[in-house]
Amino acid sequence: xxxxxxxxxxxxxxxxxxxxxxxxxxxxxxxxxxxxxxxxxxxxxxxxxxxxxxxxxxxxxxxxxxxxxxxxxxxxxxxxxxxxxxxxxxxxxxxxxxxxxxxxxxxxxxxxxxxxxxxxxxxxxxxxxxxxxxxxxxxxxxxxxxxxxxxxxxxxxxxxxxxxxxxxxxxxxxxxxxxxxxxxxxxxxxxxxxxxxxxxxxxxxxxxxxxxxxxxxxxxxxxxxxxxxxxxxxxxxxxxxxxxxxxxxxxxxxxxxxxxxxxxxxxxxxxxxxxxxxxxxxxxxxxxxxxxxxxxxxxxxxxxxxxxxxxxxxxxxxxxxxxxxxxxxxxxxxxxxxxxxxxxxxxxxxxxxxxxxxxxxxxxxxxxxxxxxxxxxxxxxxxxxxxxxxxxxxxxxxxxxxxxxxxxxxxxxxxxxxxxxxxxx
Ligand code: KE4
Numbered sequence: 001x002x003x004x005x006x007x008x009x010x011x012x013x014x015x016x017x018x019x020x021x022x023x024x025x026x027x028x029x030x031x032x033x034x035x036x037x038x039x040x041x042x043x044x045x046x047x048x049x050x051x052x053x054x055x056x057x058x059x060x061x062x063x064x065x066x067x068x069x070x071x072x073x074x075x076x077x078x079x080x081x082x083x084x085x086x087x088x089x090x091x092x093x094x095x096x097x098x099x100x101x102x103x104x105x106x107x108x109x110x111x112x113x114x115x116x117x118x119x120x121x122x123x124x125x126x127x128x129x130x131x132x133x134x135x136x137x138x139x140x141x142x143x144x145x146x147x148x149x150x151x152x153x154x155x156x157x158x159x160x161x162x163x164x165x166x167x168x169x170x171x172x173x174x175x176x177x178x179x180x181x182x183x184x185x186x187x188x189x190x191x192x193x194x195x196x197x198x199x200x201x202x203x204x205x206x207x208x209x210x211x212x213x214x215x216x217x218x219x220x221x222x223x224x225x226x227x228x229x230x231x232x233x234x235x236x237x238x239x240x241x242x243x244x245x246x247x248x249x250x251x252x253x254x255x256x257x258x259x260x261x262x263x264x265x266x267x268x269x270x271x272x273x274x275x276x277x278x279x280x281x282x283x284x285x286x287x288x289x290x291x292x293x294x295x296x297x298x299x300x301x302x303x304x305x306x307x308x309x310x311x312x313x314x315x316x317x318x319x320x321x322x323x324x325x326x327x328x329x330x331x332x333x334x335x336x337x338x339x340x341x342x343x344x345x346x347x348x349x350x351x352x353x354x355x356x357x358x359x360x361x362x363x364x365x366x367x368x369x370x371x372x373x374x375x376x377x378x379x380x381x382x383x384x385x386x387x388x389x390x391x392x393x394x395x396x397x398x399x400x401x402x403x404x405x406x407x408x409x410x411x412x413x414x415x416x417x418x419x420x421x422x423x424x425x
Pocket of ligand 1: 021022115116117142144155156204208237238239240264398
């Protein structure tokens with residue numbers, strides 16, 4: 001990994017922590033990150049020529065794998081005609097149509113450039129629409145680096161144990177209320193106390209930033225009931241679950257209609273895209289139709305729209321979901337058996353093509369359960385797998401993803417590596 005080491009030494013002189021996003025720095029597993037030269041399908045290749053089967057998939061966007069030829073070809077054609085105009089283009093309309101068609105609750109949508117922008121804009125809209133201030137989020141859920149949402153967040157904040165973060169004035173966070181995932185009582189009590197001033201509840205319908213934690217039966221239904229009772233909006237942050245757990249996302253899978261949905265990752269096909277959308281009467285409040293301002297120079301740019309549109313087209317055409325789900329189920333079942341055989345207590349949570357191996361007895365049904373995981377053993381597992389050519393997330397508190405490019409042979413190779421790795425962790 002010499003070239004990676006040299007590059008990281010230089011990167012640390014030029015970029016904070018040597019990275020452009022904290023989780024990439026391998027902070028919670030120790031050691032230093034490798035540098036990627038290229039990706040193809042389910043594999044990535046580092047600058048020292050090592051090959052890895054990739055279960056991070058750029059943290060979720062690459063459900064088709066790296067450099068899918070049809071996506072690359074279409075993007076190449078589009079980019080040759082210009083990368084951005086700041087003027088409406090047909091691709092924006094086609095992409096909006098594809099999202100509205102697929103996601104049950106979205107009647108109208110606005111594209112932005114990241115998941116963070118999507119959640120920030122959706123909450124501003126909820127506050128503008130309801131004329132209320134407070135926001136309920138869940139401990140361990142991560143919705144991007146929006147100032148007032150970096151309170152007991154997941155992902156990098158959880159990984160690094162940042163208790164919120166410096167730089168966010170107390171005043172900014174005072175309207176953020178914290179509840180516990182899968183605990184409706186914790187939500188009810190906040191509404192009993194603050195109900196009249198709660199603009200919205202924002203939730204990852206399946207938690208993907210504290211590892212993977214599924215909603216218990218009745219939890220999402222309960223959020224829908226409580227928000228309706230108090231006139232607050234229910235926002236599903238489907239930046240990870242959108243087009244991941246089904247074509248219509250978690251809301252289609254669990255049959256719950258939120259008022260607003262945030263999307264990202266997969267809809268960009270590997271390019272920077274986010275989106276928020278929902279009922280027409282709510283979206284009518286977004287400028288220039290309504291008074292709630294939100295804007296973006298590169299929002300809806302042709303390159304990102306092209307990558308997203310082609311990705312959604314392939315997901316529909318290939319009907320990937322049943323196959324991906326079966327592959328992930330086999331993977332989870334056989335991985336659990338390997339750890340059981342080795343006498344190492346783990347809990348495997350998965351849904352569709354996202355999952356997580358928690359290094360704890362389990363069950364893992366809440367953030368508190370997840371926090372019991374042995375992160376040091378996870379780190380040893382991470383390195384034992386990496387040296388065998390398997391790249392899992394460099395943090396216990398992230399999801400693993402299987403892409404359409406992952407073959408059964410990739411899964412078999414991974415399980416074989418796991419059988420060896422568990423002997424040394
Ligand atoms: P971005 O601003 O990073 O595009 O999206 C923020 C976001 C919003 N909502 C959910 C549910 C998310 O998972 C994310 C971002 N996810 C993290 C990893 N789980 C991105 C990786 C990183 O921060 O580098």
